[in-house]
Amino acid sequence: MARPRTFDEPQVTRQAREVFHDHGYAATSVQHLTAATGLSRSSLYGAFGDKHGVFLRAFAQYCDDNAGAIERELAGDDAGARGRLEHHLRTKVPDSDGPQRGCLLAKGTAELAGEDVDVARIAGDFYATYERALTACVRSAQAAGDVRADLDPAATGALLLSVLRGIETLGRAGHPAEALRSAVDAAMAMLAAPGR
Template sequence: MARPRTFDEPQVTRQAREVFHDQGYAATSVEHLTAATGLSRSSLYGAFGDKHGLFLRAFAQYCDDHAAAIEHELAGDPSGARARLEAHLRGKVSDPDAPRRGCLLAKATAELAGEDADVARTATDFYAAYERALTACVRDAQTAGDVRADLDPAGAGALLLSVLRGLETLGRARHPVASLHASVDSAMALLAAPGR
């Protein structure tokens, strides 16, 4: 009979995810993971199979956490939906002098998605959830009369997702902040209902 585990798997997954986030998948060794989690190699392998299995669990946890946070941030009363959308977009414009750790999702997809179907699937599921949250927020803003009624909410959600990913990528490249805010201005102007 297998012995019960004496550690908190979600917590261990979070500890491992920090290592993968900082170092990337290929540069992370099992020794890095055992040092960060305090578990032996055999315990890690027994719980997660191997480094790849632990990474997939950590990556899925990261995506699930972020999807839940985005959904929470964008949900609410329809009267505040347009303001929530704009705040969300502006939140992706980062301070050019701030330390840049980068996004685990962007790092993982750049490093692995082309050759790892599991990583690609998790990333695709995350982006689908993100787009649904944006679409719902656009629909709420339309209900409040703050976004053009003739816009297809799903199409607007897809456009906003593209803008958001562009803002993050350009921000990491230290693109001028004024230009990024101008992009947000333009996206919000495209959504605006007449007279708003």
């Protein structure tokens, strides 16, 4: 009979995801993971299967946590929708110039999605959730008269997702924060209803 686990699996997953976030998938060794989690190789593999299994669990946890946070941030009453949307875009601009850590989603997708169907599926599910949340927020802002009524909400949600991922990628590369803030200004100006 298998012994019950004596560690907090979600916490171990969070510890492992920080290692993958810092080093990427390929450069993360089992030694990195055991040092970060305090687990032996056998305990780590007993719980997750192998390094790939650890990464998939960490990647899925990261995506789930972020999807939930995004949905909560963008949901609410129609009157505040435009403000929530603008706040969301502005908080994605780095506070300073220079290379940024970036997000595990972007790193993992860039490194693995082309060859790993599980990573591609998890990332695809996250982006679909993100796009739906943006679309719903645009629709709410339109209902309040704060976003142009002639815009298709779904197409606008897809456009904003592209802007957001562009901001993340350029920020990671050290693109000037002021230029990224200007991109947000342009996106919000494009959305603005006449007279707003």
